[in-house]
Amino acid sequence: MTAAPAESPAPVPGAPSGSARERILETAFALFYARGLRAVGIDTIIAESGVAKATFYKYFPSKDDLILTYLDKVDGVWTGQLHAAAASAGEDPADQLVGLFDALYSSCQREGYRGCAFINAAAESAPGTAIHTRTVAHKQAVLAWLETLAARAGAAQPGQLARSLSLLLDGGLASGALDADPAAAEAARATAALLVQQSTRRPSAG
Missing domain, CATH: 1.10.357.10 (Tetracycline Repressor, domain 2)
Incomplete structure (x- = not known):
């Protein structure tokens, strides 16, 4: 039996504040504009916004959904x-x-x-x-x-x-x-x- 994933990861220093969705979007806003849409991967956005992968996909089923x-x-x-x-x-x-x-x-x-x-x-x-x-x-x-x-x-x-x-x-x-x-x-x-x-x-x- 596998362990259930944690509800959310430990806070990441410097991660944006606010709801999980707001943190993801705020992080994406900064990274997409600074580096480009394709250069920024989902894993980077997840890490820098301080959310769990499951939380990310709850709000944005795909990267294109986030980009839009x-x-x-x-x-x-x-x-x-x-x-x-x-x-x-x-x-x-x-x-x-x-x-x-x-x-x-x-x-x-x-x-x-x-x-x-x-x-x-x-x-x-x-x-x-x-x-x-x-x-x-x-x-x-x-x-x-x-x-x-x-x-x-x-x-x-x-x-x-x-x-x-x-x-x-x-x-x-x-x-x-x-x-x-x-x-x-x-x-x-x-x-x-x-x-x-x-x-x-x-x-x-x-």
Whole structure:
């Protein structure tokens, strides 16, 4: 007769606090972003979160389940930062379209910044998989939000403006990781301001 597994392992020094599920997700959030999705194994996450293997599989039957939950968490954080930066620019949608780039600048300045988690995840997953589909859904949601703001700002072609701003945002995210310099975010914001001004310019009366 084999002995029953312990309910939970002894606490691991430095392991995140909170519920077992929260510890697993917090650990995965840090490791996946810092090292990549495929480079981090389940055993590493279990060890660093301080949970039993059975506990891990209780909440996340597979690694892909954990990755998808991680991407949901990233989505909530990044989308929240974008919306907060836009709101801080005031009530004018045109100003919000430029102000949201302040979230990019703040991100590029953070220690350990490695670019866009969704772009990174897409690069590690095959098209058609659940993980790749989740990355596409995030980008489409951001694009739809930008298009709504562009339409409210009076852009003649809101879809085109939204697409241009989305490309600027993604380019700034990538360049900030490659250059380790927030100047990329500053350049993206300045370019966004010009695009918004040109796209929402009204013809003079007379």
